[in-house]
Amino acid sequence: MIEKLQQRVNNDAGLVRRGRYLSTTFLLEVGRTSWLITIFEGRIVSVTSGPFVMPSSSFALRASEDDWSKFWSERPPPGSNDLLALVKRRALKAEGNLQIFMAHLRYFKEALGKLREGAGA
Amino acid sequence: MSVKFEPITGRYMHLDLFGRPHRVYVEEAGEGTPLLCLHTAGSDGRQYRGLMNDARVTSRHRVIAFDMPWHGKSSPPAGWHDEEYQLTSAQYTTMVLEISAALRLDRPILIGCSIGGRIALHLALEHPERFRAIIGLQAGAHVDPYYDLNFLHRPDVHGGEVSGAIVSGLVGPDAPAKERWETLWHYMQGGPGVFKGDLFFYKLDGDIRGRVAQIDTRRCPLFLLSGEYDYSCTPEETLAVAQSIPGCEVTIMKGLGHFPMSEDPQVFLTYLLPVLEKIGRS
Numbered sequence: 001m002i003e004k005l006q007q008r009v010n011n012d013a014g015l016v017r018r019g020r021y022l023s024t025t026f027l028l029e030v031g032r033t034s035w036l037i038t039i040f041e042g043r044i045v046s047v048t049s050g051p052f053v054m055p056s057s058s059f060a061l062r063a064s065e066d067d068w069s070k071f072w073s074e075r076p077p078p079g080s081n082d083l084l085a086l087v088k089r090r091a092l093k094a095e096g097n098l099q100i101f102m103a104h105l106r107y108f109k110e111a112l113g114k115l116r117e118g119a120g121a
Numbered sequence: 122m123s124v125k126f127e128p129i130t131g132r133y134m135h136l137d138l139f140g141r142p143h144r145v146y147v148e149e150a151g152e153g154t155p156l157l158c159l160h161t162a163g164s165d166g167r168q169y170r171g172l173m174n175d176a177r178v179t180s181r182h183r184v185i186a187f188d189m190p191w192h193g194k195s196s197p198p199a200g201w202h203d204e205e206y207q208l209t210s211a212q213y214t215t216m217v218l219e220i221s222a223a224l225r226l227d228r229p230i231l232i233g234c235s236i237g238g239r240i241a242l243h244l245a246l247e248h249p250e251r252f253r254a255i256i257g258l259q260a261g262a263h264v265d266p267y268y269d270l271n272f273l274h275r276p277d278v279h280g281g282e283v284s285g286a287i288v289s290g291l292v293g294p295d296a297p298a299k300e301r302w303e304t305l306w307h308y309m310q311g312g313p314g315v316f317k318g319d320l321f322f323y324k325l326d327g328d329i330r331g332r333v334a335q336i337d338t339r340r341c342p343l344f345l346l347s348g349e350y351d352y353s354c355t356p357e358e359t360l361a362v363a364q365s366i367p368g369c370e371v372t373i374m375k376g377l378g379h380f381p382m383s384e385d386p387q388v389f390l391t392y393l394l395p396v397l398e399k400i401g402r403s
Contacts, residue, residue, distance in 0.1 A: 102283055
């Protein structure tokens with residue numbers, strides 16, 4: 001499912017344009033499964049699944065499978081409808097160089113929202 | 122070409138606040154019982170455009186919203202360029218009372234959202250005689266910081282972009298896109314460090330947990346309305362405040378978020394109008 005991120009983000013011209021100054025690799029953890037997602041100038045160039053021996057990333061977003069599935073449901077319940085809602089409930093851990101995450105917060109919220117049910121391709 | 126003007130008029134008021142001259146922008150519409158409106162942190166009085174444009178409200182109320190100093194079209198005081206803006210409970214209280222007095226409002230109804238909802242609780246406790254009734258939107262007694270507030274004001278993160286992005290998820294899921302993005306635009310327009318300075322009050326200085334139960338609703342009726350999708354001031358936090366204050370009326374607004382009057386004015390009015398009607402009858 002996470003692999004769909006690449007096509008869905010890259011197909012959204014507005015999102016790619018807003019991310020044109022963003023080039024980084026971040027780690028996404030869904031429970032015990034992890035992915036390294038590499039972005040170059042707003043386009044996702046690779047989504048690689050773990051496990052990794054020495055994953056290198058600018059920052060990591062970690063939450064349980066249950067919390068991500070609520071976030072990615074078609075109509076997320078209160079408390080699961082936004083990355084910061086998850087952070088507020090201490091359900092999502094954001095760790096690492098968060099300057100990149102915060103400077104491009106709208107991009108990351110909208111990119112990860114692309115995995116929501118019904119978000120389409 | 123036909124154009125339409127809204128019934129809102131704006132003026133700049135000059136008054137002294139905290140011993141310094143200030144230039145404060147005040148908007149109003151309607152006639153009747155004064156309804157003084159307080160905007161959220163990092164935004165401005167435009168959040169109340171829905172109320173000011175609705176005849177069901179303005180036929181019986183003089184709706185007034187001012188932009189706090191540093192916000193919207195109000196200026197920061199002279200000397201601001203060498204200061205760090207931080208809102209305190211004492212300043213906020215003084216500001217509301219002084220502006221209300223300067224406008225010669227006779228015991229207005231007060232409505233405030235978020236930080237405005239918090240100061241509404243302070244005013245209900247400390248100055249109930251000054252208001253006919255108090256309506257707190259998204260009003261909680263305290264909010265713990267849940268992100269590093271320093272990201273709101275540093276040169277390598279765009280302040281407007283990050284402020285809009287931080288609060289975007291606080292808008293309820295059913296808000297019309299036009300009103301959602303208008304609400305976020307106000308955040309994106311905030312001056313450097315202003316949202317952060319307001320949150321000093323919201324998350325640190327304005328904690329009223331220890332005193333909120335002392336509010337006496339016999340001296341001033343208190344109504345709390347909170348949106349279901351607000352994770353900053355959650356429904357649970359509003360309900361906890363309401364349960365600790367005898368006589369306080371509370372409603373959780375389905376589908377709405379942290380900015381009810383701005384994100385979805387039409388739905389919000391279905392909750393607000395019965396409250397205004399009840400206040401009008403008493």
